[in-house]
Amino acid sequence: MIDGRIELRSDTMTQPNARMREAMSGAAVGDDVCGEDPTINALEEKAARVSGKEAALFVASGTMGNLVSLLAQTRPGQEIIAEENCHILSHECGGYARLGGLTASPVPSRRGVMDPAMVESRIREDDIHQPRTAVICIENTHNEAGGAVVPLGNLRELRALADTRGLRIHMDGARIFNAAAALGVSVDKIAEFVDSVTFCLSKGLGAPVGAIVAGSASFIEEARRVRKLVGGGMRQAGVLAAAGLIALDGVRDRLERDHRNATRLAECVREIRGLRLDPDDVQTNMVYVDVSALGISASGFAQECASRLVNLLPVGPTRIRMVTHQDVDDAEVPLAASIFADLAETIMASTR
Ligand SMILES: Cc1ncc(COP(=O)(O)O)c(C=O)c1O
Structure with a gap:
């Protein structure tokens, strides 16, 4: 955090x-x-x-x-x-x-x-x-x-x-x-x-x-x-x-942890209805997700997440970027994913 x-x-x-x-x-x-x-x-x-x-x-x-x-x-x-x-x-x-x-x-x-x-x-x-x-x-x-x-x-x-x-x-x-x-x-x-x-x-x-x-x-x-x-x-x-x-000390271990967290994040996000990504695309510490199926813009999704204390980067009209690093600890990955899942459900319910 x-x-x-x-x-x-x-x-x-x-x-x-x-x-x-x-x-x-x-x-x-x-x-x-x-x-x-x-x-x-x-x-x-x-x-x-x-x-x-x-x-x-x-x-x-x-x-x-x-x-x-x-x-x-x-x-x-x-x-x-x-x-x-x-x-x-x-x-x-x-x-x-x-x-x-x-x-x-x-x-x-x-x-x-x-x-x-x-x-x-x-x-x-x-x-x-x-x-x-x-x-x-x-x-x-x-x-x-x-x-x-x-x-x-x-x-x-x-x-x-x-x-x-x-x-x-x-x-x-x-x-x-x-x-x-x-x-x-x-x-x-x-x-x-x-x-x-x-x-x-x-x-x-x-x-x-x-x-x-x-x-x-x-x-x-x-x-x-x-x-x-x-x-x-x-x-x-x-x-x-x-x-x-x-x-420059102990870099490898720290980055391997970040990469594992990115992969876990991608696996969690893949399970969320309305969010699209291919976990195989995650090679290092970055996860790109498409939110278009939710009928919301990337910046709209990022704003909703920010109000729930999760910061994401919109990179284009429908794509958001998430990057894992030393200040994202292991427990934050499932927590972030559960916030995305709740948000996706709320957005879909409001457009039904
Ligand atoms: C691939 C790449 N090269 C260069 C830079 C520039 O680094 P800096 O922000 O330190 O100027 C960045 C910054 O994000 C980057 O992603």
Whole structure:
């Protein structure tokens, strides 16, 4: 619960725990722009180790991580190839275009997984009329696709394609730890297929602020410069990194619990008349439900739930999203489901 409510809108709602708050208050700090914040340095070293990369950079947010990664690997006028509903294209204010001067070639996908042949067909020829393709962007897990995981085989194929055609790959791995938990592998086994990766310390990992960009040492050197360019040099931000260090501890167990809760939630919701979902669609911590059979809009349903102390996110006219995270405990899952069941009955009775 958060403030007495079952909070299912997003894993971005997680609250820093007592251990994090204590670590934050006692964190050793220095001027990070000069490389002198020991807590940030420790976090960046740990993050590089976890992702199997040479170096890492602490940034303010996932959005900043994606932006910095793209700007550090491209030149204005180049093009990125990205899944059509990915966060970079749809939820980051068009930063790649506005600040990076990049065009984008959006690729349709099956639940966030792009067909390598389709990606290949989007790579520009060496033609003076066309922008140059520079980076392939992959989102893993894929938010809009319901927290779907990109299989390792697909990553391997995209890597081979990128190598053949001289392209780089960036992964928006805001929830790469969820992908790793779902696949039963460590994060480096996913990140090995990409040149750069962003992952969030907030969201499912529970830190209040921050994300990591990881890659080769030379890439991170350039990313550090771009972070400064976009105003992300944060000085004594070790107070934030201290929470990030704790967020990286024991991740797998915590996320596996969140995934189990999402599956249980989906199984309960499937039994409720008027709510539609396929529990097989639940791969990680997200559950998308269609409420159209109730004859109510998604926002109407979410409002009714909010008045019953359950927060949900409407994502379109008839779909709602529920996300499990550290502040949804096991007992809240059946409780939320029983509130949905009562509400669905009430709505159906009122329209009979
Ligand atoms: C897939 C994905 N990428 C990037 C982000 C951006 O993260 P932030 O909100 O920290 O900027 C989000 C946020 O929800 C996300 O879901």
